[in-house]
Amino acid sequence: MNVLITGSCGFIGYFVALEFLTKSYTVFGLDNFNNYYTPILKKFRLKKLNKFRNYNHLNLNLVSKRDVYSLSKFLNNVKIDLVVHLAAYPGVKYSLKHPDKYIKNNIIATQNLFDFINTANNFEKNIILASTSSVYIGNPLPYREDACIREFKSPYGYTKFASENIAKFFHSTYNFKVVILRYFTVYGPYNRPDMAVYKFFQNILKNRPIVVRGKEIKRDFTYVEDVSKATYNSVDLFRNDRVFEIINIGSDNPLKVIELLEVMFKIVGKETKVIIGQYADFEPRETWADITKAKTMLNFNPSCNLYENLRKTFDSLIEFWSIL
């Protein structure tokens, strides 16, 4: 079986690629190494993926139609059984100042990819699309998949919801089979540098103060290997000829950011000053996933060993920082 993974050198893409590689899939990974954060980290992940003989890398930009339509040539007409579309511009706060990047990389890139798959004769129309808990803002907790998506506080949120709607259009009009996974605050080894876990470990090591956006702020932190397993398990859903599912991938265990910090202090073996700042209005004070659907449909069972998961994350960052 052959899978195309977009954003394969990103944080989650790397783990999803590993999951498919170790299940004996041939993986075609695609990434353009954009500079939202240091491409050195993306290349570092690629180096690890390239150790697998069943990994093949394609350096393409999904925003460029020409790049996307060169995929068939790159793939040499290999049949692709499944596409996992993870490539996107992430980050809620950055999107407020740079909406154009989100419109291009989250909407236009997704449209280009779906248009191409629709015409390519070596692609099965089976898509797993990464979405986000950010679409739920304003909804009661815990967030359920059947919630009404009623408001947006960031271009990140509305562009990811637009990508869901593109997938829905291709499902209803062209019979694409689609599984949309709404991930909740993912953390783990080789974490994205703009995210709290990476920044907090860095600040603790460097004795810099940490600013927390509100004392009670809580996130449904979800471990990246749980996310990659759930993504892999979604493959079974494509047995259904008309599948269209939206499924939360969270841990159903909201944790205060200041409690997360206490565990991180223990792991590093030292503390740094914590400044409690204002709540931001572009993000919810709490996120919490209802994961009933994931448990039933994907056999999802998130690991709850926060200490061990954070320790592995810390070790991986030490490894990465040592090559900089």
Ligand SMILES: NC(=O)c1ccc[n+]([C@@H]2O[C@H](COP(=O)([O-])OP(=O)(O)OC[C@H]3O[C@@H](n4cnc5c(N)ncnc54)[C@H](O)[C@@H]3O)[C@@H](O)[C@H]2O)c1
């Ligand atoms: N990390 C989280 O907590 C989280 C939470 C919810 C949803 N998500 C979603 O999961 C997916 C992966 O997120 P991540 O945290 O791994 O981010 P990431 O930035 O680490 O990975 C995305 C990858 O896609 C690549 N990419 C972006 N635009 C591209 C384009 N036009 N062409 C080719 N490659 C492109 C980037 O270079 C990057 O390597 C995204 O769709 C994101 O919206 C992530």
